[in-house]
Amino acid sequence: MSIAHPTDAAAAGSPVATGQPGFGPGRTGHRPGRPANNKQGRRHYGTHVFLIVMAAIWLVPLGWAIFTALRPKADTDKYGYFSTGGAFNFDNFTQAWTQGGFSQLFWNSVLITVPSVFLILFFASMMAFAVSRVNWKFNITLLIMFTAGNLLPPQVLAAPLFEMFKHFELPYALSDSGNLLNTYISVIAVDTAFQIGFVTFVLSNYMKALSPELTEAALVDGAGVWRQYWDIILPLCRPALAAMGTLEVIFIYNDFFWPLLFIQSGDRLPVTTAINNLQGQFLSNYNLIAAGAMITAVPALVIYLLLQRHFVAGLTLGSSKG
């Protein structure tokens, strides 16, 4: 539990912050005495040079991909990839979109991500409520089991899960493979199971920091456990739920491995896993590959721009996740 509290205070507006010593008001304003003002100025100058160089290095791979994606193949063939000759347009993007079947791939990603995130938040918040608000013998044992499960490398459970799903027979009306392989259910189920541990851990820390009087009062009014959870605790957890929701959307959208293992039909893959096939599909048309890669990056970058606070809050709230 020491994990969450030093880092999340500012970001998530967590109740944990109220209990922290040393955050006295007015502290942040005056920085420690600085008689050597010009020395500090010079150090900042060096810092800026270093940061600008690093930032440039950081932007190069992404910039190169965008640059390549914006140029028609014919022009790069004519002038070379390392040149500025020829036209710049979005033709590669439209071509990659239709040729790669991106509308289908994005829809697949939505079909996997949306149910997974809701199930994760739902189950994890119930579990977190039970282990943090009620004193029960196995609380810590369960919490350890949940947290440890999230830290395992996915490859450790790959074979048994694959075989379990293969031998789980379903009528052909429900699944054209006759089992759970090649279905979204398999990916959603495993994503949910794998992420519940992390979210439970973070939410239980958050809930522990809420005052116990909140539910005491409800209890006096005769509210049952479910009402305490749904009407009192959950609304108070909104900042944490928003942070975890944003984080999980990115995690699951970015998940490469589980769809790779469970889904065989290329047209059912979510975007992130499908980009593995782009290189074969677009042969050595690097302009198209670059455009496809950039299309794939867009949702993550949009979420980053719109919900950056929640995402960073989510990372720092728990951050037990790799």
Add this chain to the structure above:
Amino acid sequence: MSVSTNPSARGRKAVAAPARRVRRLSRRDKVVLGMMVGIPTLIQLVLVWIPTLMSVGLSFARWNGLELTDIKPAGAENYQFVAHDYPPFWPAVQHNVLWLAFLALVATPLGLLLAVLLDQNIRGTRIYQSIFFAPVMLSLALIGIIWQLFYNRDSGLLNFLLGTAGTPQAVDWFGDSGVNIWAALFAATWRHAGYVMILYLAGLKGVDPTLREAAQIDGASATQTFFRVIFPAMRPVNVIIIVITVIESLRAFDIVYVINRGTNGLELISALVIQNLVGEGQVIGIGSALAVILLVISLIPITFYLSRAFGKDKEA
């Protein structure tokens, strides 16, 4: 084992309360609570822990993955095969160790350095943060593709910058088995350093500013203040960073799989597991033995983390 749910100072008043609450639970409440705990626990057991145990079981068996009745006990055969007769195994172990060393000695310190520099309220700090953090939003598979475009022998930027493009000296950075692990590590660092940076930025904001003042009044230099006072004060963040760094290097998979499925210089234990599960032979036993080796190594950082995260609760 007696457990108080609120062991810290934050929940002072709560210590006595939960016990009272338990007695007041109606039967209906108990059923509801049972469901709230039972369903997630069942999901977790069936889809995470039982498969993990099955991996252990299958690692001592011979099986082609077809009929369940074909599973034959094999003793430690799979492990012997992996250690003695499976050429990619030891290179994979070396690569995993290299991966860990590189993240721990290059990527993580770089992230810490960026965090320390950006914590000084310098101009444009938000822009810098956004730039360094952007790759963290991208999947490692996508990062593999983006860097592929950069590293490509004939069309990549790197060889143009080095002036070797189009000449016989041009290096295929992801294809040449002598250099591709290093190329992949730079791509992985691109993401890892930003991740470490954002966690340390939050950690640095959480350090009591009076600590810094006190150290400077005592005449400590900026470097001394950081290493002797600030860094140790961030212990909880340090624990997380250590665990993330170790776990990430064990989990490394997506990026090498996108490049060449984890072959030809990019062997990693995680990739070997998958190569043995899918594809031609379907040697589940060998794949499972590799998975168990990965599991046993991962238990080291996991136990370390859990003892830090939950140790205090137990003593309380």
